[in-house]
Amino acid sequence: MTIQIVALAGFMLLISWLISNTIQNLETLGKGVELWFLFEPSSYDINQKLIEYSSRSTHLRAAFVGLINTLIVAVLGCITATVLGIAIGILRLSNNWIVAKIMTCWVEIFRNVPVLLWIVFTMAVLIESLPRPATFRGENPESSLLFWDSVAITNRGTYLPEPFFSNGLGDISIFGIFEVSLDLVAFLIVLFAGIFVSNILKKRADKTQQTTGHRPLVWPYRIAVVVIPPIILLYILGFYLGKPELKGFNFQGGIYLRNSLIALWIALSCYTSAFIAEIVRAGILAVSKGQTEAAYSLGLRPGLTMNLIILPQALRVIIPPLISQFLNLTKNSSLAISVGYMDITGTLGGITLNQTGRELESILLLMLVFLGISLGISAVMNWYNSTVKIKER
Amino acid sequence: MSDHSFVRTEMLDSQAPPMMEGSVLGWIRYNLFSGPLNSLLTILSGLLVVYLLASILPWVFLSSWTATSLRECREVIPLTYGEGTTGACWAVIRERYLQLFYGFYPKELYWRVNLTFVLMLIALAPILFPKLPRQMLYFSGVYPFLGYWLLWGGTIWTPFLTLAGLIVGYLVFNFLNERRGLLIGTIVGTLLIIFWFLLGVIPVAVFLSENVTPLAIEIVESEQFGGFTLSVIIGATGIAASLPIGILLALGRKSDLLIVKSLCVGFIEFIRGVPLITLLFVASTLLNYFLPPGTNFDIILRVVIMVTLFASAYMAEVIRGGLAALPKGQYEAGDALGLDYWKSMRLIVLPQALKISIPGIVSTFIGLFKDTTLVSIIGLLDPIGLSRAIRSDTAWNGIVWELYAFVAAVFFVFCFAMSRYSIYLEKKLETGHR
Numbered sequence: 032m033t034i035q036i037v038a039l040a041g042f043m044l045l046i047s048w049l050i051s052n053t054i055q056n057l058e059t060l061g062k063g064v065e066l067w068f069l070f071e072p073s074s075y076d077i078n079q080k081l082i083e084y085s086s087r088s089t090h091l092r093a094a095f096v097g098l099i100n101t102l103i104v105a106v107l108g109c110i111t112a113t114v115l116g117i118a119i120g121i122l123r124l125s126n127n128w129i130v131a132k133i134m135t136c137w138v139e140i141f142r143n144v145p146v147l148l149w150i151v152f153t154m155a156v157l158i159e160s161l162p163r164p165a166t167f168r169g170e171n172p173e174s175s176l177l178f179w180d181s182v183a184i185t186n187r188g189t190y191l192p193e194p195f196f197s198n199g200l201g202d203i204s205i206f207g208i209f210e211v212s213l214d215l216v217a218f219l220i221v222l223f224a225g226i227f228v229s230n231i232l233k234k235r236a237d238k239t240q241q242t243t244g245h246r247p248l249v250w251p252y253r254i255a256v257v258v259i260p261p262i263i264l265l266y267i268l269g270f271y272l273g274k275p276e277l278k279g280f281n282f283q284g285g286i287y288l289r290n291s292l293i294a295l296w297i298a299l300s301c302y303t304s305a306f307i308a309e310i311v312r313a314g315i316l317a318v319s320k321g322q323t324e325a326a327y328s329l330g331l332r333p334g335l336t337m338n339l340i341i342l343p344q345a346l347r348v349i350i351p352p353l354i355s356q357f358l359n360l361t362k363n364s365s366l367a368i369s370v371g372y373m374d375i376t377g378t379l380g381g382i383t384l385n386q387t388g389r390e391l392e393s394i395l396l397l398m399l400v401f402l403g404i405s406l407g408i409s410a411v412m413n414w415y416n417s418t419v420k421i422k423e424r
Numbered sequence: 425m426s427d428h429s430f431v432r433t434e435m436l437d438s439q440a441p442p443m444m445e446g447s448v449l450g451w452i453r454y455n456l457f458s459g460p461l462n463s464l465l466t467i468l469s470g471l472l473v474v475y476l477l478a479s480i481l482p483w484v485f486l487s488s489w490t491a492t493s494l495r496e497c498r499e500v501i502p503l504t505y506g507e508g509t510t511g512a513c514w515a516v517i518r519e520r521y522l523q524l525f526y527g528f529y530p531k532e533l534y535w536r537v538n539l540t541f542v543l544m545l546i547a548l549a550p551i552l553f554p555k556l557p558r559q560m561l562y563f564s565g566v567y568p569f570l571g572y573w574l575l576w577g578g579t580i581w582t583p584f585l586t587l588a589g590l591i592v593g594y595l596v597f598n599f600l601n602e603r604r605g606l607l608i609g610t611i612v613g614t615l616l617i618i619f620w621f622l623l624g625v626i627p628v629a630v631f632l633s634e635n636v637t638p639l640a641i642e643i644v645e646s647e648q649f650g651g652f653t654l655s656v657i658i659g660a661t662g663i664a665a666s667l668p669i670g671i672l673l674a675l676g677r678k679s680d681l682l683i684v685k686s687l688c689v690g691f692i693e694f695i696r697g698v699p700l701i702t703l704l705f706v707a708s709t710l711l712n713y714f715l716p717p718g719t720n721f722d723i724i725l726r727v728v729i730m731v732t733l734f735a736s737a738y739m740a741e742v743i744r745g746g747l748a749a750l751p752k753g754q755y756e757a758g759d760a761l762g763l764d765y766w767k768s769m770r771l772i773v774l775p776q777a778l779k780i781s782i783p784g785i786v787s788t789f790i791g792l793f794k795d796t797t798l799v800s801i802i803g804l805l806d807p808i809g810l811s812r813a814i815r816s817d818t819a820w821n822g823i824v825w826e827l828y829a830f831v832a833a834v835f836f837v838f839c840f841a842m843s844r845y846s847i848y849l850e851k852k853l854e855t856g857h858r
Contacts, residue, residue: 033607034607034681034684035681035682035683035684036683037607037611038681038683038684038687039683039687042687049714052713052714052715052716052717053713053714055716055717056712056713056717057713059717125465126454126455126458126462127455127456127462127465127466127469128455128456129456129465129466129469129470129473130465130466130469133469133472133473139840140836142790142839143790143794143835143836143839143840143843144794144832144835144836144839145794145795145796145797145808145835146794147797147798147800147801147808148797148808148828148831148832148835151808151811151812151828152824152828152832155815155824155828156824156825159822159824160824358696362698362699362700363699365699365701365702366699366701366798366801368701368801369800369801376699376701376702380702380705384709390705390709390710390713391710391713394702394705394706394709394710397702397705398698398702401697401698401699401702402694402697402698405696405697405698406697
């Protein structure tokens, strides 16, 4: 008990000492602590924005744009890192000697070199070695568009075809803060409805199989339910692709992915994939060999053994460390500032901080945002983990 | 009955093993061409390897070591090796490697950095390899102060008095611990050390160097540090400091004392929830707010403190995993022997828990060492910061692969060595029953 009181007293002393110092320092500088600066016009522009933003918008909105950019790169990175990581982890266990060695090299090279170096390096390579937009010009251009003239990869960024709707539904404004395209919403609703129906079909088939022993043929219907309605919807909405075109010194039109985003995305996914590969490998190795042998002796084929016996058990080992890799990737995405990608570290912790001179508030807010993201991701993933966890009785 | 029975009287010569067993051919058959899919994979990946080597090796070897600018490289290489060759321009490394290793440390004082590095290896040796004589550990204890003095220069009295203060504080703690109990010993010892650091060290050092003997070497400012020297300083200090702090945090988190526990949990979760870069922003901009007005202490020290705090939170989680993996019987055995908390932790629990967590500890170390590159974002000139400076130099504008490959290779060597050492340690401590 005494120890606790002493510890608490020491902690309180430390905190009050820090706070009193801060107050004193702020007084000498003539600053207070307040958050009104967030509602002043930001007067700087952000080069990648998904929601409406101009230099007249507030600092708060700038932070919000940055947050969205952070989330974009984090989600993209997590998806590709997981796919790459699982593939590499499994291939590293392959019987094929060359493949296994190549994958080992991949893992060791990415794991043992700082992620910041990978980000800066990828950015430099993209800028130095990709063709300039000017080389696309002329009768016999040095470089040409890929995929039926729809994708332009240049050293200023990549241009993808943009979806357009000739009779679209327009946008809807949410609380007057930002706008969402109704076409996208409709598309997602139809898509998820299809997946939902497909799941019902699967459950029905499972039930029939359990009662009668015969599995009805459902997979064509399941695919049809997911694929056909969205296509019909796209047809009704008059879907077409707007291709990027070279106008003046640069490409116009299409979805413009900045090099900074691509560099960050590639570097973060490759770097994290090395760690995920190791996690996957360890997870599969953790399932004892007897399980595989038991499955074989029951007459299961190797594919089914993997799906029904090994993976469900391996997932329990894999998921907790996978969560922390996702968290790491999200936190590493704050290194965007080194390649000029405007994530929340670049807006709130960068330009806003420098313009308003409110270091204390900006950095504390930045930390709070990241704490929120981390807690959010771990909450979601822990929930998922509890669904696959072993159900102990 | 005629005698049909046949008994062989001499041994048959043993047959050669099947061609596919135990031979190179068999190995190839099983590992590379065991089925159509596998053969396809082998051929594809073999082609990939050949392609990569065919494009990388000529680039590496058909290179220029002597040019003075990238433009010159691009002109010289086709002239030397024939039209159309695009080789590496290693000249940039030859010209700048000293800078990449030492930053802007004065050239005539490079020996001090080298000596510190060699002494670091000597100080590390008894920790890494237990076969060496234990007396060497005294040197390891003195080394941080010696290294600080060698790198930054100035009078030797400051690090000496700091060390002396620590030793006296420890002796006082020991003395009181036996007579008045652990709590009073800790409080008095800690307060004594803190007061000595805040008030005593600098005036006494100034007094001694002015009135007795200076014993000083040339001062090197923190702004002159850079390159891999800076990475190793931050990394090694962080590694050395984060392990004990991490152990304390992990023990705090596992303890029954509610307040201590919640303080530790709060600290760990907070640090793990924010990216290191925000903590470095705190170090570079906010720390001035938190400290008494007028204090302005060294940027490298501030960064080291933040990196250490960051790594120790991760370390605490790794060690907590080790503590949790230990069977409860071990804790109870410690209690049953009548050991107090610290003795049972030190003698029974921690040695086993740390052994279990070696892989995690070492990967935290590796992560910390890699994270030292982040200091380039707050303007310190670590290898990445220097690469940026070199790339903006007109002579080397546009150089990418050579520079980053070099920096990456050096980092790779350090990190790979650490991970190999962890595997060695794991094997050595493996007792076969976990």
